[in-house]
Amino acid sequence: MTYPVTPSQTVPARERLPDDFPAQRVALVDLLDRVLAQGVVITGDITLSIADVDLVTVSLRAILASVSALAGQAAGQAPVRAEVTS
Amino acid sequence: MTQTIRYRLDGDEDGAAERGLAALVLTVVELLRQLMERQAIRRVADGTVTDEQAEKLGYTLMRLDERMNELMEHFGLGPEDLNLDLGPLGTLLPEE
């Protein structure tokens, strides 16, 4: 007996579909899990674009590194002085 | 394989670009605010701040939080618009 499936079923069904992604792309992640050896990695960059023109690329890794460094510095320091700036 | 997140700053509605930029900026602000808050909580728990300092810390952070709410309301942004989740990179703030 081969591949036990009803002939009508070609695209695996998904229980729910997010609004902002086309139906195909939703099931695509499930397919990519299976057909790609390592899967997909989203780089730590955000590209800001307007009118389909890529303008600025922000490296999130750089931001994350800074934040981690801040966290490391803050731990164990003298009491923090917090002021309201409004 | 890698993919870059493309963050569109324009859109169909009025003020989409402004909102897009605000969301990005407020995400960073919120990140820092949450970081400060966690740090304050840790310091209070460690007992390395005085009661008076703890009160001031808490009050300021509370006011900052209110300010964030006001800003978000002003730009019509909800919590889901602040992208604090980077997928494989995990959440921006480390789990304790």
Add this chain to the structure above:
Amino acid sequence: MTERGFWVYAVAGQYAGEDLSGLDGVGDGRVRVIGAAGLAVLASDVDLAEFGAEALRRNLEDLDWLERVAWAHHHVIDAAARLLPLLPMRLATVYASEGTAAAAFTERAAELRDALAQVRGRAEWGVKAYARPAREVSARDKPAPAGAESGAAESGTGGTGTGGTGPGGAGAGSGAGTAYLKRRRDQLSAQRDTQRDAVASARAVHSALAGHAAWSRLHPPQSAQLSGDRAPMLLNASYLLDAGDGTAFTSVLEAAASTHPDLRLELTGPWPPYSFAGGDAQ
């Protein structure tokens, strides 16, 4: 005449002439079958300008190209899998020629036959588990500061004053700040506990499902940007089930869902046995 390569979709056991005609390949070629040590290799000719090593490095970064090609690859495998048991190949298994492909598969024939025996009469089903956001209270979603009254009551250290001014007040209400920090600390702590419990739930679910499957395989969690789902993914697994086991498996899944209401479970399938082709060395 541009250089051609040999794109492989799947390998099957004895090919008894099942009708695979009319299947279009990923490029412009038709799917055809070549023999290799008694195995049947399903493949098509492709243009190396688009599907060669260098071109692939470029094209695999293009999500639109990837989407198109992944589906084309899948449609061939899916159609063929209804006709004969097979081992799907990963995307972009390209050989320089029919000859090199035949040689490569001949060399691995024994291992491939073992793998085919494993998947014969079986299909793959996927299960994903997400942490439910319902109980999660983020810093943004917490109730508005209730004002110093409840704050002072919470902090409960005898003494300092009646609850001072509320958030809009001129000065720091006594206890309001401390109460705020305590509230946030409790929320974060509860969040951590919830997350820890959800992870334990996911492990339990996988354990239960794996017990009902011939084989199981864990995948890395999906990227939220790609799946469009912000909830943390705590399980992303494939299970190899015997034909006709679908109903029983679904019951186990439903039972697991009831036992673990802190998770949202999703089922996909059936899939051709992509995750059980043993092909990571490809």
